[in-house]
Amino acid sequence: MISMKELAQHCGVSVATVSKALNDQSDIGESTKKKIKTAAEKLGYYPNAAARSLKTNKSYNIGVLFVDEANSGLTHEYFAAVLEGFKVEAEKQGYDITFINSQIGKKKVSYYEHCRYRNVDGVVIACVNFDNPEVIELLAGDIPVVTVDHIHDNCSSVLSDNAKGIETLMEYIYGKGHRKIAYIHGQMSTAVTKARLTSFYRFIETHRMEIPDSYVIEADYLDVSEAAAATKKLLDRKDPPTCILYPDDTALIGGLNEIRARNLRVPEDISIAGYDGSRVSQLLNPRLTTIRQDTAAIGRQAAKKLIGTIEKPKTTFTEQIIVEGELLLGESVGDA
Structure with a gap:
């Protein structure tokens, strides 16, 4: 992995120009942007996560709150597939995933406190008891949230139809x-x-x-x-x-x-x-x-909505996104 300085030398431009190109700033030409981005991808340049966080005031880390009452964990086929779709889209947009729980080491904490400890930019909530006081606290807080298969007034939700x-x-x-x-x-x-x-x-x-x-x-x-x-x-x-x-x-x-x-x-x-x-x-x-159920689409839409809420909070609507399923005819229903 090369540094930003090495990338700048390779492209024959200043470090400041590389930074502007990678951050899509408008005061440099499109041809220069394209040249730098192509070189960055080819040479394997990745911005330092800590430096990027300081500059943007974001951690690029999304929390996932998943508490399966049936105790099937990530073997729960439906939610595991939804979370896989979520993970793929989030990573595509440069975000990492952290699972939220109610413990830091041996210390018991609330979900909201764990989110603050992990410094997540937002949280997706799936398969939980929404009457749980800790879930209510998280939904009422200042961290952007998107729910899956549950409608809440404070945040957007993605639901199968x-x-x-x-x-x-x-x-x-x-x-x-x-x-x-x-x-x-x-x-x-x-x-x-x-x-x-x-x-x-x-x-x-x-x-x-x-x-x-x-x-x-x-x-x-x-x-x-x-x-x-x-x-x-x-x-x-x-x-x-x-x-x-x-x-x-x-x-x-x-x-x-x-x-x-x-x-x-x-x-x-x-x-x-x-x-x-x-x-x-x-x-x-x-x-x-x-x-x-179109689990990949549900997860993908949840990630897009949450990242949109994180990155453009003033222009992102709170809404319910409905994803249609598909009838598989099978052979288990005969004529009456």
């Missing part, structure tokens, strides 16, 4: 002749569940369907055991559903196990549908009908 996803899934299932559709949904405390459930009930109302309240059961996301127990309740009914929607593709496996334990076939005896479009959904037999 959960309402549209359920509507698309229901339209397909309805088109296959199903009128007795049950929905095992995730935790009611999440904005994701509320959006999906509202969309489910709206579809029922619009199509004048009569669905018993007992067809709608709560089970935690990613919880195979709870999904299996909910499936058992539905199949034990005198009037079982002809199709069951699950909170996600992983939880669905618990339901599928319960169905097969009764020697029932999918989709001949009962149809099922998932959500997320995980890798495993397309490896199951039969292939799962599900909604694939």
Whole structure:
């Protein structure tokens, strides 16, 4: 790696000119800028992080607050893929990633205090309990924040189009002749569940369907055991559903196990549908009908929005960015 002085000597210009070119200042010509930037890339010049921070008053470090209640950590396929998309875009724009927690060494601190300790320029928050006082403190603070799959008044959010996803899934299932559709949904405390459930009930109302309240059961996301127990309740009914929607593709496996334990076939005896479009959904037999969420786009949009808020706070709107998913037809929904 070469120094700025060596880069200036190579280009036959002053150190000040190199600095202006690399910082896109307008008082030097475009041809000179291009020449210097090309040389910098070719020769492997990288500005010193500490010097850059002093000059711009930014750390070029973004915090990631990710607290998975299901304890699956970064094996949580959906959020891991979202964070990968976020990381790729952030690094492309010259930012590093730091995971935020509630401890510095052995000392217990709040999330906000940890952000201050790490001197992050902004934070993306995903998969947390937004009623947690520490999360509320962080959202109310002066650090730029973008949330994923949660709407908050103080900051921008990036969300998968959960309402549209359920509507698309229901339209397909309805088109296959199903009128007795049950929905095992995730935790009611999440904005994701509320959006999906509202969309489910709206579809029922619009199509004048009569669905018993007992067809709608709560089970935690990613919880195979709870999904299996909910499936058992539905199949034990005198009037079982002809199709069951699950909170996600992983939880669905618990339901599928319960169905097969009764020697029932999918989709001949009962149809099922998932959500997320995980890798495993397309490896199951039969292939799962599900909604694939565009995780890369969600992560990318979150990074762009957060960096825009950090770099141009006066001209960046607080907004909700909605990212559409895609219906994967699969083979798990048959004709009713």
